[in-house]
Amino acid sequence: MARLFLLTTLTMVAFAANSILNRAALAGAEAGPAAFAAIRTLSGAICLAILVFARHGKPKVLDGGRWLGTMSLTLYMVGFSFAYVALEAGTGALILFGGTQVTMFAGALFTGDRPNMARWAGAVIAFCGLVWLLWPGAAGAPAAPPAILMAVAALGWGVYSLVGRSAADPLQETAANFICAAPIVLFLFAYFADGITGQGMVLAVASGAITSGLGYALWYSVLPKLETSVAALSQLTVPIIAAFGGAVLLAEPPTTRLLIATVIVLGGVALGVIGGHRKIGSSAS
Secondary structure (H helix, E strand, O other): OHHHHHHHHHHHHHHHHHHHHHHHHOOOOEEEEHHHHHHHHHHHEEEHHHHHHHHHHOOOOOOHHHHHHHHHHHHHHHHHOOOOOOHHHHHHHHHHHHHHHHHHHHHHHHHHOOOOHHHHHHHHHHHHHHHHHHOOOOOOOOOOHHHHHHHHHHHHHHHHHHHHHHOOOOOHHHHHHHHHHHHHHHHHHHHHOEEEHHHHHHHHHHHHHHHHHEEEEEEEHHHHHHHHHHHHHHHHHHHHHHHHHHHOOOOOOOOOOHHHHHHHHHHHHHHHHHHHHHHHHHHHH
């Protein structure tokens, strides 16, 4: 259990680092969103392909059912990069993983996973925190277009996480998804033809090869060990890490509205995860 907790925590840190790296490149005009997404996806594909070749030989790219993982990863990559043109790191992460929670809870119900009352209550509280942050016209609320783009990315990431629960070989599955997604994202880069500097390239490669490629392979390795509702709730810790990372590294101090929303969301996570486990433990004793 301790090992699973540590691996999950490390994965959440990698997810938060993606927000910080992406925002750093776009806010500093080091890369356009299409260029960043393309280099990020391509570098992740190359890194993972090398690891798979070293362990298993040729990646199994054309296995049946690959399209869902590929398209959901592509949707996430593109929406994520374009949203961070305008969103700050913490705000974007909160929208992303709040929307992911909704997607994964819906997927849990569809596949027969029935979260208990504590997890339902935690999900509702966390979702209310997200709604409060995004309420239209409220002071400190993000603009609608980038928020919608990040919500689209959340849908993609939620589906990608649901697909990963059945991954027999996490490294192989992640590599194949990146390899299949890379040509699609490169085509979008060719269409938008935005630029990237040397520093932007470094940020994109770090995001693609390390915090995305290796981070997502790690995520696929822990997903089968987590209930869908717990996997969804655990990701809501990422915005807090991203918000404080953005404040320290990007000089993006969190707004009062974001801080309050973060407290509400964390409260929901605590209730859903801790309360859910207590119920399971008491019923088993």
